[in-house]
Amino acid sequence: MESAGQFDYIIIGAGTAGCVLANRLTRDKNVQVLLIEAGGRDDYLWIHIPVGYLHCINNPRTDWLYRTEADAGLGGRSLIYPRGKVLGGSSSINGMIYMRGQAGDYDRWAEACGDDSWRWDAVLPLFRQSEDHHGGASEFHGAGGEWRVEKQRLSWQILDAFRDAAEQTGIPKVDDFNRGDNLGCAYFEVNQKRGIRWNTAKAFLKQASARPNFTLMTGCHVEKLLVEQGEQGPVCKGVVFTGGGTQWRADARRETILAAGSVGSPALLQLSGIGPAGMLHELGVAPVADLLGVGANLQDHLQLRMVFKVDGVKTLNVLAGNWLGKMRIGMEYALFQSGPMSMAPSQLGAFARSDAGQATPNLQYHVQPLSLEKFGDPLHAFPAFTASVCNLRPTSRGHIRIASADSYAPPKITPMYLSTPEDRQVAADALKLTRRIAAAPALAPYRPQEFKPGPEFQSDEELAAAASAIGTTIFHPVGTCRMGQKNDTLAVVDSQLRVRGVAGLRVADASVMPFITSGNTNSPTIMIAEKAAQMIHSAWNRT
Incomplete structure (x- = not known):
């Protein structure tokens, strides 16, 4: 040795x-x-x-x-x-x-x-001291630190519509998830x-x-x-x-x-x-x-990936569905460091309560203008968006x-995912909330149709079973x-x-x-x- x-x-x-x-x-x-x-x-x-x-x-x-x-x-x-x-x-x-x-x-x-x-009041200065926030120094954010925080360099019509639909469902639009109360919907900072x-x-x-x-x-x-x-x-x-x-x-x-x-x-x-x-x-x-x-x-946070087919709006499934589209995406990133190649895996976020009894938001959404069967698989051939929702405070x-x-x-x-009755109930409630958002007027022009897990799952017991079938780690x-x-x-x-x-x-x-x-x-x-x-x-x- x-x-x-x-x-x-x-x-x-x-x-x-x-x-x-x-x-x-x-x-x-x-x-x-x-x-x-x-x-x-x-x-x-x-x-x-x-x-x-x-x-x-x-x-x-x-x-x-x-x-x-x-x-x-x-x-x-x-x-x-x-x-x-x-x-x-x-x-x-x-x-x-x-x-x-x-x-x-x-x-x-x-x-x-x-x-x-x-x-929180004691650790907030620690978050601020390492942060270099795009908005500069404030009560909640730091500037000049090592950890750079920026807005994303993209927007999507379908994600804007989802944000409007979330607002219509009682999830307000916000501009900052990091002030101690993250209730609301916004594009993630990255x-x-x-x-x-x-x-x-x-x-x-x-x-x-x-x-x-x-x-x-x-x-x-x-x-x-x-x-x-x-x-x-x-x-x-x-x-x-x-x-x-x-x-x-x-x-x-x-x-x-x-x-x-x-x-x-x-x-x-x-x-x-x-x-x-x-x-x-x-x-x-x-x-x-x-x-x-x-x-x-x-x-860990178990995400439940709900997929909705849509009409009349561009999603990444369509844009990246051919070599010409892929070339355009590559050129946009090479020239401007923007567009789909600058995308975080999830672009739009939302925090909500699964039921009125929750003191603070216990659900997080990661919403994407794309869909696929599972990580590593090719994108679906049809236009769609994915609304992944996770239980923020699992008891399992x-x-x-x-x-x-x-x-x-x-x-x-x-x-040991979904190993408690509480987690299975939150999973069922989360899927029901996602359906209410998808049914809101703001998304109606795009006629969302549930593809995953499918409209045949209706009762709480059926929805918990669906969560078991589609759930996957979000790596936390x-x-x-x-x-x-x-x-x-x-x-x-x-x-x-x-x-x-x-x-x-x-x-x-x-x-x-x-x-x-x-x-x-x-x-x-x-x-x-x-x-x-x-x-x-x-x-x-x-x-």
């Missing part, structure tokens, strides 16, 4: 959180930081062209290629489960939608972990810069890479954490990893920080003996800390568990190393993101969320990393 050296901080994973942490920690010239990434450089052309996510997801160059276990809630189907394996992580392959969630999400986190510094994807590698890592106290190692697979028994219990001393055909050891003088995401972080903890002791024993891993919550509490809980002591074996991902896994108080038996980290019972180790990524945010999860992960960096600086400045 070769020594990679000693560092003050070792960060595992150069994804969304890891890039932010590298930037913030290396601002202190007196510390040495090592960042280890399993993937390669973000120099693949399709990462940067917004529509290129189609070429990045399920591509071994940029994706871990995970799949879920057969899921009973989805009729036994297994889904692809994309996670970025490249600099920038999932920010290099995701939908680029800038979304914070709702104020109540963070207040709920604060109550769960007993720490008011996680409340993390792009003049029509080009803006990932965290560009935003944060590029600055860190120019600093002499920073070391980046790509193409390196972390096998386990080095955990030793100290005077007061287990202590994480560093990591063992392979790269370039060599096994390496890197030692951390201060802390090791897991930023490998909601799949990678719990899996690496388990491989290192930190997790449910009984399960680890069965797999031949010697337990060093019995933490029941490692890998538990998996939450899944789990992630390693399959064996082999660090190269993919973990078992079991989401969180919660598998959740933070919580001492009396929370499933809490993995405390409110300072320190792993319970293991010194010198933190987790700082989407896995620490006790509850999923009410919206897309990438930018909340940036906020978590910002807060983690502040806490780390504060902890070591006191010593």
